Each structure stands twice: as C-alpha cells, then as structure tokens.
Amino acid sequence: MENVLYLVRGLVISILILIVIIICIIFIARRINANRIKITTENGMQQNLYVEIGKIKQYLQIRGKDKNNPIILFLHGGPGNPNAYIAPYYQKTLEKSFTFVNWDQRGSGRTFFENPHMNYKTDISPEIMINDIDEIISYLSNRFGQKKIILMGHSWGTVLGTQYCLKYPDKISAYIGIGQSINAMKGEELAFKTAIDMAQSDSKIEYINNLQDTWNKISRQKNVNKEFMMDFIKMRKLIAQYLTCSDEMSPIKTMWLYFTSSEMSLRDLKFLLKNSNLDNRFKYGVMLDEYVFFHFDINEYPKNYQVPVYFISGDSDCIPPHIMIEEYFNSITAPDKKMFLIKKAGHLPFLDNPKDFCEVVEEILKGRLNIN
Known part of the structure; x- marks a missing residue:
C-alpha cells in the first residue's frame, strides 16, 4: 500500500512539475513574441482600443509601421471567430506597407464582454453589422485622413464585406475576399x-x-x-x-499559436472557450449561423461591382470548395478582378501558408492597384 501511495505521489508531483514547465515555456514564448511584433517606428501605430460604434463599445486593434499607409479593415469569420490576437502572426510582413485594423464584431471577443447586457435577439443582424462597418470606416477615414479604405473579409466576414461593397462602393478602394462565401448549403x-x-x-x-x-x-x-x-x-x-491537405495548420499548432500570442488576453481565451461550447453558442445569441446556412446566397445580389474585387482561396478549402468561388468569380464584373489560389492551404490560408498569403496581398495591392 505504501508503495502505491509513493507511486501516486510521485506521479502527481511529476504532473505538477510538467504543468509548471509548460506555463514557463508559454510565458517565455509570449515575451519573445511581444518583442518580435512590437512596432517601434516613429510614425508607427500599435493600439488596442474601444470605440463607440452602433451605440455600443466595440474593440479595434490597429497595427502598422506608418499610420499614413493605406488602411485595411479585416472582417473576421465565424460568425463569432475573432482573430485579432493572432493577426500579427500572418500580417506582420504587410504591416510595413499597410495599417491593419482588426475588429471584434458585436457578439464576439472583447466586444462581447464589453456589452454584457446586449439583447442578442434584437441587437445582432447582418444589417446592423453592415451599419457597424460603415461607422468604423467613417471613424478610420476621419482619424487617419483617408477617403477610402481596403476591405478584407474572411469566410463569414465576406458575407458582410460583399454586401457592404455593393452598398457603399464610394468608400472602398478594393475588396479582398478570403474563402469567399457563396451559398453555404x-x-x-x-x-x-x-x-x-x-x-x-x-x-x-x-x-x-x-x-x-x-x-x-x-x-x-x-x-x-x-x-x-x-x-x-x-x-x-x-x-x-x-x-484536408497535410500542410494545413494542425489543431495542436493552432492552440500553441493562440496561447503563445502576446496579444491574447484572458477575455480572448474566455470567449474562445465559451464559443466552442454549443450550449453557450446558443445561449449568447451567436445565431447568425442560421442566416449563413439558410438565407445567404451571393448570387441573389447584383454582380456588377463598382470596386476592384479579388478572391483568395486555399487549394484544399472545402468551405466552400474553390470551384464554387471560381464559378461566381467568372460571373461578376468589376473595374479589376482576379482570383488567387494558394497551394498547401485550406480555409485559413493566412495561417496555413502566411508567406504566400502576404505575397498575394502585395501582388494585389502593389502590383495591380499600385497602392504603396
């Protein structure tokens, strides 16, 4: 009996030591990453802030090495999957030439926790969120003195992005859709x-x-x-x-990226855990899923864009398969348009293959539009 207790005690101590070691490694990695992504240029911008948008406080992350550079507003996917805390991982190269603004949409991430009394049955809809985008763009245009900005959406973010471009083309210099949503079902x-x-x-x-x-x-x-x-x-x-191709970022590597990101806060972690639970997903009203699955069909909207349109898709993306995006792409008109297929990447090409992703974005904005 004493031998069993001794073994159990030794096992518990070993597990505790291992946990402490892992925590220390994560802490060190976060410090290293904080220094790696720190913006130190004289005219640079590295700011996390809340702005009153749509009569509520909404979270924005603004990063770039020169605040006079063109602005890219990134619309995250999901619905309800904010990624501002890992954005520097893939956008760091682009921050030399562009100022990135990552927004936690209403009902998501840090914006969620800043508005605990929101009525999620009446205060969240695509129409409301498109109005949010318009207010954010007005805020950014006034603050940075830019008449137009670049709109970049991923997955669910493309649902909002395409509708916004069609409604307010005069405020957008270009639209980039990553994993463009067509018809979910x-x-x-x-x-x-x-x-x-x-x-x-x-x-x-x-x-x-x-x-x-x-x-x-x-x-x-x-x-x-x-x-x-x-x-x-x-x-x-x-x-x-x-x-799924073998080069897509594995769940283990993704979690490591989350935990070692110096931008991830306790609020980000809490929302990540909360949103992964189906009971919480329904309880807290992230019900835009129904709109995505049963009501949105991009082919029902006008196909004559008044802004340049660019689609980026991973070659193994099945959400949706890139063949559907290509069919839609061939049916639209725009002042300029092109579709890019990133090899060895799935629905998250900016995580699976960040190098090629950044090169494609630079080809779009610098090569095709001459935006410097």
Whole structure:
C-alpha cells in the first residue's frame, strides 16, 4: 500500500512539475513574441482600443509601421471567430506597407464582454453589422485622413464585406475576399459529394454510409438548432479525412499559436472557450449561423461591382470548395478582378501558408492597384 501511495505521489508531483514547465515555456514564448511584433517606428501605430460604434463599445486593434499607409479593415469569420490576437502572426510582413485594423464584431471577443447586457435577439443582424462597418470606416477615414479604405473579409466576414461593397462602393478602394462565401448549403453539398466520390474509389463502405447518413440529417433541416450543429460538426470532421491537405495548420499548432500570442488576453481565451461550447453558442445569441446556412446566397445580389474585387482561396478549402468561388468569380464584373489560389492551404490560408498569403496581398495591392 505504501508503495502505491509513493507511486501516486510521485506521479502527481511529476504532473505538477510538467504543468509548471509548460506555463514557463508559454510565458517565455509570449515575451519573445511581444518583442518580435512590437512596432517601434516613429510614425508607427500599435493600439488596442474601444470605440463607440452602433451605440455600443466595440474593440479595434490597429497595427502598422506608418499610420499614413493605406488602411485595411479585416472582417473576421465565424460568425463569432475573432482573430485579432493572432493577426500579427500572418500580417506582420504587410504591416510595413499597410495599417491593419482588426475588429471584434458585436457578439464576439472583447466586444462581447464589453456589452454584457446586449439583447442578442434584437441587437445582432447582418444589417446592423453592415451599419457597424460603415461607422468604423467613417471613424478610420476621419482619424487617419483617408477617403477610402481596403476591405478584407474572411469566410463569414465576406458575407458582410460583399454586401457592404455593393452598398457603399464610394468608400472602398478594393475588396479582398478570403474563402469567399457563396451559398453555404450548396458548398457543403459539393464537399460532401466530392468526399463520397473519393471514398468510393477506395471502397470505404462504412465511411460512405456514415457520411451519407449524416448529410441526410443535415439536408432535412430548415433551421439551425443543436442537433443540426452536432451533425454539421460531425460531417465536417468526416469530410476532412479526404479534403484536408497535410500542410494545413494542425489543431495542436493552432492552440500553441493562440496561447503563445502576446496579444491574447484572458477575455480572448474566455470567449474562445465559451464559443466552442454549443450550449453557450446558443445561449449568447451567436445565431447568425442560421442566416449563413439558410438565407445567404451571393448570387441573389447584383454582380456588377463598382470596386476592384479579388478572391483568395486555399487549394484544399472545402468551405466552400474553390470551384464554387471560381464559378461566381467568372460571373461578376468589376473595374479589376482576379482570383488567387494558394497551394498547401485550406480555409485559413493566412495561417496555413502566411508567406504566400502576404505575397498575394502585395501582388494585389502593389502590383495591380499600385497602392504603396
């Protein structure tokens, strides 16, 4: 008995020592990263602030080595997946030539915690958030003396971004859509069919039956509920077995990126954990999912853009498959347009392949638009 207690005590002590070591490593990594991304130029800008937008306080992160450089407003995905705290990881190279503004949208991240009494049934909608974008752009234009800004959206952010560009083209110098949203359910169906075809070539009968059964449950739904989301998450995991490339950033590396980022605060961590829980996702009203899945179809909007339009997609992105984006791209008109496919990348090309991502953005803004 004493030997067992001795072994248990030794195991507990070893685990505690390991935890302390991991915490120390994370702390050191955060300090190193803080120095690595620190902006020290005389005319630079590194600011985290709250601005009154849409009658509530909303969080903005502003970073750039010269505040007179052109401004890029980044619209994060999700809905409800802010990424300002990891943005310096992939935008650091671009901060030499552009000032990046990352915004935690209402109901998301630090903006969420700053407005604890918000009514999430009445105070969150695409229309309200498009008005938020307009107020943010007015704020940025007045503060930095720029008539137009560059709008960059990712995934859900492209839903807002494309609508804003069509409504307020005079305020935008260019639009960049990353993982451009087209029609969510049609995109999921195409990814499902592609995975099924690949699995049939491998004669994976059990996999095919499991994926087919999951898709049947999803396709019968007409609104977003917990059952739908659980089946949807299951289907995404199944599809990923065939459609995810090995170069996409792994969940472990992603979590390491989160925890070692000097920009991640306790509020960011709390929201990350909160939003990953389905009960909390529904409780706190991040219900724009229903709009994305069942109401948004970009083909129902005008296709004659009055601003230059550029799409960036990972070659293994299945949310949506880039073939859908290419079809839509070919159907639109714009003063200038081009689609870029980043190799060895999925739905998050700026994380999977940040080097190529930055090169593409520079080609768009410096090479095609001569924005310096």
